[in-house]
Amino acid sequence: xxxxDIENALDxxxxxxxxxxxxxxxxxxxxxxxxxxxxxxxxxxxxCSSIDNFKIDDQYGIKRSEQSTLCNVDSTYKKANKIIxxxxxxxxxxxxxILNFLNEKQYEMIFKQGDNDKEMLISYxxxxxxxxxxxxxxxxxxxxxxxxxxxxxxxxxxxxxxGITSWDRIRPMVEIPIENFDL
Numbered sequence: 001x002x003x004x005d006i007e008n009a010l011d012x013x014x015x016x017x018x019x020x021x022x023x024x025x026x027x028x029x030x031x032x033x034x035x036x037x038x039x040x041x042x043x044x045x046x047x048c049s050s051i052d053n054f055k056i057d058d059q060y061g062i063k064r065s066e067q068s069t070l071c072n073v074d075s076t077y078k079k080a081n082k083i084i085x086x087x088x089x090x091x092x093x094x095x096x097x098i099l100n101f102l103n104e105k106q107y108e109m110i111f112k113q114g115d116n117d118k119e120m121l122i123s124y125x126x127x128x129x130x131x132x133x134x135x136x137x138x139x140x141x142x143x144x145x146x147x148x149x150x151x152x153x154x155x156x157x158x159x160x161x162x163g164i165t166s167w168d169r170i171r172p173m174v175e176i177p178i179e180n181f182d183l
Contacts, residue, residue, distance in 0.1 A: 001110070002065035003128035003143040006151060009106040014099050029088040029133060036137045037080040038161040042067060043140060044078070046129065050085035064089060064143075065128040077157065086138045090130035090153035094146065110145060123147050125154070139164075 012020055043049050047061030093100075101107040125142045130153035132139035139155030141164075146152055155164050 001126055003126050003130075003151075004063075004065055006110060006126070009101050009103065009110075011100060011102045031086055031088075031133045033084045033086060033138060033159065034082065036158070036160040037082075037084045038077050038157075038159050039080065039084060039138070040077050040140050040157050042129070043131070048087040048089065048131075050087075051080045052082050053085075055085070064130070077161065079161070084138065084159065086131055086133055086159075088131060088133045090132040090139075090141070090143070092150065092152035094150040094152070096150055111149060130154075 010020075039049075039051065042062075044051060045056065045062055047056060047058050047063060049056045049061065096107070096111065098104050098107045123144055123146050125144045128143045130141050130143050132141065132153050132155060138159035139153070140157040140159070141153050141155040144152060144154045157163055
């Protein structure tokens, strides 16, 4: 499951149009960094990345949930020569409700808490990268579902060159075309 799956399932009429546009529909903010300018290799081919004044065009860059090659140990991260002009791609909502979605089943699939209330709530990663702008650093990470009630991003790498440990899980999802079933 990726962040686009969730964004496509959201009921835009329930959201405040300005809030939806700035938080979800469009990348909301850019910021220049001249210190702490390390970046994961994949960021150099991602939409909206701008490293040392070389900007990847939306038409040619990969989307948040795409990856064209595997990353190897020798190319895990690089450091810009002078500047990174980073764009915020992460968004969050810590209190998602059924009303936020077009379909109740979509909400239940994303935020499933088990067949009874005794099952422990868990957080899990989505198959989508997120860029989160901090005051003095850039957080590169993954979108995630938070303990059954919210969406946010979890930083995995910092632009100061350090990795960040995160203990979230992965929830496998399988898409089965409806035409394969005889109803």
